[in-house]
Structures are given as structure tokens and as C-alpha cells.
Amino acid sequence: MPTVLGASFDLFRANEMTTIFGNPGSTELPMLADFPSDFRYVLGLQEAVVVGMADGYAQASGRTTVANLHTAPGVGNAMGAIFNAQANHSPLLITAGQQVRAQMTLQANLTNRDAIRMPHPLVKWAYEPARAEDVPLALAHGLHLASMPPRGPVFVSLPMDDWGVEVDDGDAREVIARRVSGRAVADPDSIRALAERLADASNPVLVAGPDIDAAAGWEAAIGLAERQRLPVWATPAPGGGRIGFPENHPNYRGVLPPAIGPVAQTLEGHDLILVVGSSVFPYYPHIPGPLLPDGAELVAITSDPDEAARAPMGDAIVADVGLSLAALLEAVPESSRPAPEENEGPQELPASDPLNSSTVHSALAEVFPEDGIIVLESPASTLALRNQLRLSRPGSYYFSSGGGLGFGLAASIGVQLAQPDRPVVCVLGEGSAQYAITAFWSAVAHDAPVTFLVLNNAEYAILKWFADVEGVTGAPGLDLPELNVAAVAAGYGVSSRRASGRDEVRDALATALASSRPELVEVPVEPGMSLF
Numbered sequence: 001m002p003t004v005l006g007a008s009f010d011l012f013r014a015n016e017m018t019t020i021f022g023n024p025g026s027t028e029l030p031m032l033a034d035f036p037s038d039f040r041y042v043l044g045l046q047e048a049v050v051v052g053m054a055d056g057y058a059q060a061s062g063r064t065t066v067a068n069l070h071t072a073p074g075v076g077n078a079m080g081a082i083f084n085a086q087a088n089h090s091p092l093l094i095t096a097g098q099q100v101r102a103q104m105t106l107q108a109n110l111t112n113r114d115a116i117r118m119p120h121p122l123v124k125w126a127y128e129p130a131r132a133e134d135v136p137l138a139l140a141h142g143l144h145l146a147s148m149p150p151r152g153p154v155f156v157s158l159p160m161d162d163w164g165v166e167v168d169d170g171d172a173r174e175v176i177a178r179r180v181s182g183r184a185v186a187d188p189d190s191i192r193a194l195a196e197r198l199a200d201a202s203n204p205v206l207v208a209g210p211d212i213d214a215a216a217g218w219e220a221a222i223g224l225a226e227r228q229r230l231p232v233w234a235t236p237a238p239g240g241g242r243i244g245f246p247e248n249h250p251n252y253r254g255v256l257p258p259a260i261g262p263v264a265q266t267l268e269g270h271d272l273i274l275v276v277g278s279s280v281f282p283y284y285p286h287i288p289g290p291l292l293p294d295g296a297e298l299v300a301i302t303s304d305p306d307e308a309a310r311a312p313m314g315d316a317i318v319a320d321v322g323l324s325l326a327a328l329l330e331a332v333p334e335s336s337r338p339a340p341e342e343n344e345g346p347q348e349l350p351a352s353d354p355l356n357s358s359t360v361h362s363a364l365a366e367v368f369p370e371d372g373i374i375v376l377e378s379p380a381s382t383l384a385l386r387n388q389l390r391l392s393r394p395g396s397y398y399f400s401s402g403g404g405l406g407f408g409l410a411a412s413i414g415v416q417l418a419q420p421d422r423p424v425v426c427v428l429g430e431g432s433a434q435y436a437i438t439a440f441w442s443a444v445a446h447d448a449p450v451t452f453l454v455l456n457n458a459e460y461a462i463l464k465w466f467a468d469v470e471g472v473t474g475a476p477g478l479d480l481p482e483l484n485v486a487a488v489a490a491g492y493g494v495s496s497r498r499a500s501g502r503d504e505v506r507d508a509l510a511t512a513l514a515s516s517r518p519e520l521v522e523v524p525v526e527p528g529m530s531l532f
């Protein structure tokens with residue numbers, strides 16, 4: 001008869017989940033016993049890094065990914081990263097070890113007392129199996145649920161003495177053989193009605209959200225924009241964890257501002273706003289105003305019933321974003337509206353010393369490979385990067401929709417491991433890098449040749465901007481003098497250097513991109529926000 005351990009690893013194998021991210025403790029060691037040679041264990045040195053790496057891996061591979069944490073304190077360390085994974089719609093099977101069953105009631109050391117409640121608001125499902133024999137079924141339940149829309153993290157607590165228990169062979173085979181598919185097509189009537197609304201509108205517009213990328217909907221989104229002559233905005237940056245439309249396309253207009261009043265102002269003149277694969281809308285900060293421009297209607301297509309239900313305005317269709325876009329493209333006629341005005345390219349930038357972040361991004365754009373991937377956590381230069389790089393291939397951009405720092409550095413390693421043939425550039429603020437700093441070690445240990453670009457402005461620039469918006473003066477804690485990320489990364493084994501002039505930065509990035517090892521380039525930049 002197979003054991004819980006054998007059946008569980010067969011289940012992972014059958015679902016192509018052979019890369020496991022973790023940080024082990026005594027309660028997790030029994031799960032790792034005789035670790036099979038066809039599996040890969042990616043060690044993170046702190047649990048937020050473990051979940052951040054798994055998040056990047058899950059998104060870039062499209063597959064549910066296991067992150068194994070150390071009982072209660074490990075889950076506690078990972079909470080911010082689990083929050084991000086939920087916002088990113090990232091399918092994670094998070095497991096944590098637990099005391100042996102015989103010592104849980106007396107609450108021996110390391111007992112996760114309320115294992116299910118601890119991650120509760122951040123996961124789709126949290127469970128501790130009633131019997132050891134139920135572990136494979138509980139893991140199957142979790143992994144299928146994580147992979148169904150809206151994708152997201154689930155949690156299973158695993159008592160450490162369960163792994164050696166025998167399970168019924170037939171039962172295990174049934175569980176392992178199951179496949180569950182969750183891509184549902186929209187009701188054809190609602191697609192037909194939407195196609196008519198689009199065709200009848202005088203000036204419709206498309207807002208492209210992150211789930212277009214996750215649902216492989218780029219081609220259909222481009223087809224729809226071209227056939228219906230739609231100008232296209234990207235969803236506001238805070239919720240735009242991925243890019244759903246090519247940013248060098250003539251119909252592309254830019255990134256929507258992230259606040260209520262400015263969104264309505266930006267979309268002024270449009271009578272129908274079609275939002276695809278995004279919440280309506282990821283607003284922040286609060287700048288009040290009308291939700292929509294005068295006379296405008298809104299329709300959203302989302303795979304997330306909660307996004308559909310909580311939107312403060314407009315209609316919504318809940319269905320797979322990629323399949324629905326394809327169905328809508330079939331249903332709309334070629335429009336006779338004039339094509340949207342052509343978008344201007346990136347702006348010319350004046351020279352400065354130290355460099356402006358926009359100038360650094362323009363230097364990056366010069367050497368950035370066609371198939372490159374950006375993982376971004378440089379808050380004050382998010383818009384500058386989008387504007388300068390104009391990313392235009394699917395799966396080229398990952399950003400934390402949750403806004404919890406620590407995602408970028410960790411996720412870039414997961415993305416690189418999932419996409420070993422594509423060059424990954426991780427762009428970080430020197431402040432953001434601190435939240436997942438030990439991930440540099442994982443990049444080296446697991447041969448992830450990420451190019452790290454650190455923009456060091458010696459401050460929390462975006463918080464100074466927020467202070468202005470919020471009318472806050474005299475706040476402490478917004479300056480970061482003397483941080484030397486290159487030196488810290490070198491301590492973890494990453495080849496690191498500092499560069500200052502534009503040509504020097506460009507050449508250093510080109511060298512790092514050509515390297516088969518992780519490399520870091522840190523650039524001193526002007527303080528403040530960079531928008532272009």
C-alpha cells in the first residue's frame with residue numbers, strides 16, 4: 001500500500017508540480033524525506049521569500065505551485081506575500097507542517113493552534129485533514145481549487161506524523177488521476193448583447209487588465225481593438241500586475257490614473273467603457289469625483305465573481321477572460337469608426353546628474369531583449385518604466401497587484417525558474433529590495449540568472465508624493481541614506497556593481513543580461529517621482 005508521502009508526491013507529479021518552494025523546519029522534514037530526484041526543492045531563507053518566489057513561478061508557468069512553510073511562525077512570516085498572491089490571482093498550494101497528532105491537543109511546542117484560521121482572509125480555502133489518510137485528497141482539493149478562477153492561494157496544514165501512514169491504493173489512484181478544468185465560457189446571449197452595445201456606441205474604449213495575460217487573451221484583445229477601432233488604456237498601475245495589451249500598439253493610449261476623479265476625467269468623451277480582466281478599478285489614493293464620465297456606460301468581463309459584485313458602477317460578465325474576448329471578437333462587426341489617433345512614443349529626456357529614473361529606463365530599453373521579462377518594484381518609477389519600455393509581448397511584466405513590498409525581488413527568481421529561456425530583469429527601489437533581501441541568496445543557489453537593476457534615490461520617494469497628496473507635513477522615516485544594495489547583494493554571492501552615467505548604466509546592463517549568472521547594477525538616481 002502507498003504511504004501518504006508517496007501518494008502526495010504522485011499527485012504533485014501528475015499535476016506537473018515538481019518544483020517545490022520551501023523553508024524547512026523540524027515539522028516539515030518528514031515531508032522532505034527521500035526527496036524524489038525528479039523534483040526540485042527551491043530553498044528560500046525566509047517564508048515571505050518562499051511565497052514570493054512561488055507566486056512568480058506560478059504566474060509565469062501558469063501552474064499551481066507548492067510553497068511549504070514552517071508551521072505557525074512560517075505562515076506568520078509569509079502573510080504579506082500571501083496577501084500579494086491573492087491579489088495577483090496566483091494559484092498557490094501553501095502547506096505548513098504541524099505537530100504530531102498525538103501532541104496537538106496538549107499544544108506541544110510548535111503546535112499551530114488555529115492553523116486554519118491563521119491565513120484565513122487571504123486564502124480561498126484553509127484546511128487541516130481530519131485523518132492522515134485524507135492528506136492526498138485534501139491536497140488535491142486544494143490544488144484544484146487554487147487553479148480555478150479566480151485563481152489564488154489555498155492552505156493545507158499537515159501534521160508531521162501523517163506522511164508515513166498507509167493509504168488505500170485504489171482511493172489514491174482515483175484522486176491522482178482526476179483533472180478539473182475551470183475555464184467557463186460566457187453565456188452567448190450576453191456576448192451577443194455586448195457586441196451590439198459595442199457596435200452601436202459612438203466612441204467606445206477598452207481598458208485592458210492583468211487577467212488578459214493570465215488567460216492568454218492578447219491576440220483576441222488586439223483583434224477586438226483593431227476591428228472595433230478601440231483606443232486602449234491599461235488598468236491603473238496599482239492593480240496592473242500584468243500587461244494585457246501591447247504598449248507599442250498604435251491604439252494604446254497609456255496607463256489609467258489610479259483614482260476615481262482622474263479615471264473619469266481621462267475617459268471623458270467615451271460613451272462605452274469595456275473593462276477586461278481587471279477590477280473596476282484598483283483605485284488609490286482617494287481623489288473623489290464622478291465614477292464615470294457624463295453619459296458613459298461600463299461593462300466589465302472578469303473571471304472573478306467578487307470583482308464583478310463589488311464594482312461600484314457598470315455591468316459585469318463573469319467568465320474566462322480569454323475565451324470571452326475570443327467570442328466577442330467573433331461577434332463584433334468591422335467598425336467604420338476612424339482609427340484612434342496614433343500614440344506618440346516615449347518622450348525625449350534631458351540629461352541630469354545623478355540620472356533621473358526615466359533616463360535609466362531609457363538606457364535599459366536600449367539593451368532590453370525582445371523576449372525579456374520585467375519584474376518591477378520601484379514605486380516612484382513604475383510609470384516611467386511602462387512609458388520607456390513599451391512592453392509588447394505576452395508574459396513580459398509582473399508587478400504586485402497587492403502592493404505589499406517584497407514581491408519583486410522574490411518573484412523575479414520564480415519567474416526566471418519558470419521561464420529559463422527568457423532573460424528576466426528585476427527593477428527595484430533600494431527601499432523595496434530590503435523586504436525580500438535574502439532572495440539574493442536563492443538566485444545564486446538556484447542558478448537564476450536574473451539581472452537586478454536597483455534605483456537608489458536614498459528615500460521612500462513615493463511616500464513623499466503620498467504625503468503631498470494627503471496634506472501631511474513633517475512625517476519622519478522617509479529618508480534612506482547610506483543604503484548600499486550592491487554591497488549587500490555581493491554578500492549573498494551576486495556579482496554586483498554601481499554605475500552612474502547613462503552609457504555606463506547601459507553597458508553594465510548589457511553585460512549583466514549577457515551573463516549566465518545573477519548580476520546586479522545599482523544606480524544612484526535623483527530623488528522624487530519619475531512619470532515619463
Ligand SMILES: Cc1ncc(C[n+]2csc(CCOP(=O)(O)OP(=O)(O)O)c2C)c(N)n1
Nearest residue numbers: 379380404405429430431432459460461462
Ligand atoms: C510590506 C510593505 N510595507 C510598507 C509599504 C509602504 N511603502 C510603499 S512604497 C514604499 C517605499 C519603497 O521604497 P523604494 O523602493 O526606495 O521606492 P521609491 O518610492 O523611492 O521608488 C513603502 C515603504 C508597502 N507597500 N509594503
